[in-house]
Amino acid sequence: MYTKRIDEIVTDAGLELLIERAKSDDADAFGKLYDMYIDRIYRHVYYRVGNAADSEDLTQEVFMKAWQAIGKYKITGTPFLAWLMRISHNLVVDFYRKKKKDELHLDDDSWITDSAPIPEEAAELGYGQKRLRRAILELHGDQQQVLMMHFIEGFTYAEIASSLGKREGAIRVIQHRALTRLRQILEKEKDVR
Amino acid sequence: MKKVADILALCIEDIATGMSTLEDCLEKYASMRQQLEPLLKIALSIKKPGDIKPSTAFKVRTRVHLMEEIHARRAKAKWWQIGFGEGAQRTVRFGRSRAAAIVVAVLLAASALGVGTAYASQDSLPGDVIYPVKLGTEHIRLMLTTDDASRVRLELAFASTRLQEMEALADTRSDKIGVAISGYQRNMKTVFAETEQLEDESASATLSETVAVAISRHLVILCLIEDKASEGSRETIKQVQELIGERQLRVLRILAGKNPVRATEITLDTMQQWLERANVAMAEAKIKRVEMALCQFVALRGLGNEIAQGAYGPNEEFDIVDEMNMQCTSNHLAILGAIYEKTPEDMKGSVERAMRLSAEGYCQASNSLLASGIRHNLPEKPQLPADIPDGVKARILDDLPEETPLSDEIPGSSGFGDGGPAPDGPLNGSHQSGYMSEDGSH
Numbered sequence: 001m002y003t004k005r006i007d008e009i010v011t012d013a014g015l016e017l018l019i020e021r022a023k024s025d026d027a028d029a030f031g032k033l034y035d036m037y038i039d040r041i042y043r044h045v046y047y048r049v050g051n052a053a054d055s056e057d058l059t060q061e062v063f064m065k066a067w068q069a070i071g072k073y074k075i076t077g078t079p080f081l082a083w084l085m086r087i088s089h090n091l092v093v094d095f096y097r098k099k100k101k102d103e104l105h106l107d108d109d110s111w112i113t114d115s116a117p118i119p120e121e122a123a124e125l126g127y128g129q130k131r132l133r134r135a136i137l138e139l140h141g142d143q144q145q146v147l148m149m150h151f152i153e154g155f156t157y158a159e160i161a162s163s164l165g166k167r168e169g170a171i172r173v174i175q176h177r178a179l180t181r182l183r184q185i186l187e188k189e190k191d192v193r
Numbered sequence: 194m195k196k197v198a199d200i201l202a203l204c205i206e207d208i209a210t211g212m213s214t215l216e217d218c219l220e221k222y223a224s225m226r227q228q229l230e231p232l233l234k235i236a237l238s239i240k241k242p243g244d245i246k247p248s249t250a251f252k253v254r255t256r257v258h259l260m261e262e263i264h265a266r267r268a269k270a271k272w273w274q275i276g277f278g279e280g281a282q283r284t285v286r287f288g289r290s291r292a293a294a295i296v297v298a299v300l301l302a303a304s305a306l307g308v309g310t311a312y313a314s315q316d317s318l319p320g321d322v323i324y325p326v327k328l329g330t331e332h333i334r335l336m337l338t339t340d341d342a343s344r345v346r347l348e349l350a351f352a353s354t355r356l357q358e359m360e361a362l363a364d365t366r367s368d369k370i371g372v373a374i375s376g377y378q379r380n381m382k383t384v385f386a387e388t389e390q391l392e393d394e395s396a397s398a399t400l401s402e403t404v405a406v407a408i409s410r411h412l413v414i415l416c417l418i419e420d421k422a423s424e425g426s427r428e429t430i431k432q433v434q435e436l437i438g439e440r441q442l443r444v445l446r447i448l449a450g451k452n453p454v455r456a457t458e459i460t461l462d463t464m465q466q467w468l469e470r471a472n473v474a475m476a477e478a479k480i481k482r483v484e485m486a487l488c489q490f491v492a493l494r495g496l497g498n499e500i501a502q503g504a505y506g507p508n509e510e511f512d513i514v515d516e517m518n519m520q521c522t523s524n525h526l527a528i529l530g531a532i533y534e535k536t537p538e539d540m541k542g543s544v545e546r547a548m549r550l551s552a553e554g555y556c557q558a559s560n561s562l563l564a565s566g567i568r569h570n571l572p573e574k575p576q577l578p579a580d581i582p583d584g585v586k587a588r589i590l591d592d593l594p595e596e597t598p599l600s601d602e603i604p605g606s607s608g609f610g611d612g613g614p615a616p617d618g619p620l621n622g623s624h625q626s627g628y629m630s631e632d633g634s635h
């Protein structure tokens with residue numbers, strides 16, 4: 001679940017310098033930030049919209065928005081990736097609002113394989129990754145955001161708290177409620193089946 | 194004693210880092226086993242998606258596009274520095290020399306035109322000789338404003354001025370109203386762009402509230418102008434209403450993330466406004482206006498339901514939000530009932546839809562209060578207007594969500610209504626975090 005992140009690979013000083021330069025209107029520096037984070041943002045968006053065409057449009061928009069707002073980004077605050085994720089989250093929320101869910105085209109989601117290794121206990125309950133993903137997407141606002149940032153993106157509670165402007169304790173409470181809600185959704189679905 | 198949320202987080206962390214197993218955690222917190230086990234199993238089964246990567250072609254294409262956009266915007270910003278450009282793209286940072294140059298320009302303009310001319314221009318209307326002086330003065334004031342929030346407020350003030358101009362022109366010089374409408378759209382375009390850009394700033398709650406309230410007022414004025422305007426201008430005014438109505442939803446969403454109570458209050462007030470508009474228009478048999486008002490109402494009703502569910506952020510005062518929703522919805526249903534009676538047969542479906550959404554919102558609020566153990570003096574189910582047909586009532590009531598009681602309370606915790614501590618366990622799932630503080634208190 002926890003892999004080394006780009007922020008950790010690039011030295012803090014190096015990253016800060018790039019961000020500082022981008023904040024000073026240096027397009028090349030911003031281009032380097034784009035190269036560093038494009039894959040992560042794309043993956044984050046893809047997980048939530050489920051098709052390549054919309055993911056590409058939204059990912060492009062994330063970086064455009066980021067460029068427009070980078071002057072307001074504070075290096076000492078939220079990690080840069082978490083800040084980009086926040087922009088992605090807002091854009092995806094807007095995207096879903098504009099489009100009715102039934103209009104959304106989901107590509108073949110075999111990329112989330114049900115055969116992916118899951119704990120034995122979870123397998124017993126039948127929580128395949130496809131079902132989990134669908135259930136996560138049914139969660140509202142911060143609940144979805146917290147689960148995705150923690151379990152999919154590997155952010156710590158402190159980083160999520162900083163990104164969402166809340167205290168760590170609140171993030172743990174959101175996580176608890178999100179998992180409870182997830183359980184309700186999955187069980188309801190099981191009953192229907 | 195630690196809260197369940199904290200223990201759950203601790204277990205997830207320990208298992209993920211290999212410090213303990215699922216069984217270790219469940220043994221360690223045996224008294225909470227029943228609650229923790231299913232949640233931990235779900236948590237541990239969430240996996241990162243496989244190897245999802247954008248295509249190289251897309252990455253290259255987007256990078257090129259991004260750089261082109263950045264350079265294009267820079268060019269535009271430079272152009273704006275020379276003249277008066279579109280406010281929405283304003284990214285220029287003023288240096289001391291620039292500000293000094295502006296002051297000199299203002300002084301020169303004032304001496305050339307005379308301060309009296311600039312002052313007199315404030316009452317001018319599109320088509321008047323001195324109207325450009327009025328716009329010029331506004332531009333200069335904007336240029337001298339250095340912080341984004343002040344600029345938004347100034348643009349809002351200028352937008353109000355444009356509305357006054359529209360009102361004055363509507364029944365006398367309707368051929369010039371287009372100039373004021375375009376000006377209003379320009380002002381509001383900047384307001385929206387800046388408000389959305391400031392979304393993450395600490396001042397955004399106050400700012401989004403100011404903008405949302407201003408839009409509600411603008412919508413009322415635009416309705417009055419629409420009534421007075423010539424046939425030719427009406428369509429444009431209607432489009433402006435739709436546009437700013439839609440943007441108001443976005444601003445309210447921003448506000449809902451910061452202050453759900455205030456966002457709900459403004460949403461409900463604006464809903465009431467639209468219903469009153471629909472009611473009056475129906476009495477005058479102006480069907481298109483009724484349709485538009487109902488559309489706006491339905492969009493806001495949907496937003497109100499989403500805010501109550503915590504879709505835009507933690508709703509710490511969900512009980513206030515729910516009670517406000519229930520109280521106002523009763524009133525809305527009464528007005529909708531009055532509209533329904535007068536509605537032609539082919540439009541009754543739209544009114545019924547609005548009633549159904551309202552009733553759903555009411556029930557959602559009622560169920561949520563009930564599930565949280567909060568008592569109130571309102572009926573559990575919405576009171577539908579007496580005069581609507583029984584068949585319609587039955588259709589609406591049949592679709593209402595059932596009450597969903599809590600299934601797994603934490604042992605020993607009491608409901609809010611009992612004055613005890615807030616439950617640590619799941620609420621009804623419709624409210625997001627934030628109700629409890631870190632230490633589990635309210």
